[in-house]
């Protein structure tokens with residue numbers, strides 16, 4: 001997880017009001033495949049049926065069931081779930097590549113369901129670009145022309161679009177390969193072309209449907225870092241589908257976890273790992289290395305005596321793993337400081353409790369104690385001789 005991601009620990013999965021910072025706003029969205037599909041949404045008779053029971057009773061598959069969420073500007077919103085849980089259907093509904101059965105859907109406050117063909121085309125070409133798992137490249141075109149393809153469709157002139165494409169090719173690290181054809185590239189390189197093609201049109205949102213699942217683990221890691229970099233440097237809004245939990249935790253600001261067409265939990269990686277909504281989610285996140293997801297904010301307790309006054313400090317968004325390092329280095333209690341304010345302290349016991357999954361029982365001290373003069377300023381720690389440096393989130 002990048003530093004920027006760690007800094008969003010205060011984000012919650014529950015915001016339901018469409019404000020200025022909302023790109024996609026989705027409310028009570030349903031997609032039902034099958035005969036008389038429109039009779040299923042909101043029908044109490046079918047509400048509690050499993051996907052299989054519903055299919056047996058009606059012949060319909062409810063791929064997306066009553067899903068609501070907002071995608072905020074600049075966030076990486078991950079949709080995660082097992083195969084068949086409805087991820088692709090949901091994301092395709094966002095630009096109406098699949099027509100929703102019912103519900104409402106807006107981009108920047110504009111009703112997507114009311115868009116005519118021209119407006120929809122504009123949405124898909126300029127505002128929300130899709131990156132697919134199998135790249136979807138044109139085999140007989142060069143890398144450069146593949147990347148320029150979206151611009152060509154937009155009607156941009158040849159020299160202008162090639163110049164723009166060359167810029168984006170360089171941005172995703174493909175310099176020197178401009179004149180190759182897709183068949184002459186590795187899987188990872190092909191996916192970079194797919195990413196560059198989506199980026200070339202400078203879309204407001206990038207939609208990724210399991211873009212890296214065909215890549216081997218090292219290249220996959222590279223591409224995940226590429227996504228985090230794009231997010232950190234350009235603040236691009238992204239909706240990212242994956243069935244891989246570690247990928248979701250690494251790149252997501254917020255995650256919507258889907259099961260049988262429903263969102264069973266939505267929240268930050270820390271919320272999902274730290275407070276699973278039900279046994280299904282708990283089982284899903286059981287093997288996650290908690291110290292890499294949970295933060296000092298969760299592990300801290302109120303300071304006792306003069307603990308708030310001195311010693312090393314960390315930012316509230318650092319991982320428990322980083323906080324452990326700070327505690328080991330200083331040999332004692334480390335303050336959790338935000339903008340010069342001491343929020344609490346972390347020690348061996350609190351950090352181990354989080355690693356052991358006992359975090360919820362441990363007394364947290366969100367915003368507990370007041371300020372202390374000079375808090376957050378590096379000081380020498382008399383006991384250990386180390387400097388009380390601040391580890392930024």
Ligand SMILES: Nc1ncnc2c1ncn2[C@@H]1O[C@H](COP(=O)(O)OP(=O)(O)OP(=O)(O)O)[C@@H](O)[C@H]1O
Nearest residue numbers: 033061063081082083084085086087088089090243
């Ligand atoms: N055109 C269709 N007609 C009927 N059922 C469909 C159609 N498309 C998808 N489904 C069903 O909807 C459900 C959700 O499918 P979807 O492709 O959205 O799942 P997914 O989470 O993307 O899975 P995967 O991880 O395998 O890609 C599945 O049960 C699938 O069989």
Ligand SMILES: [Mg+2]
Nearest residue numbers: 087088089210
């Ligand atoms: Mg899919």
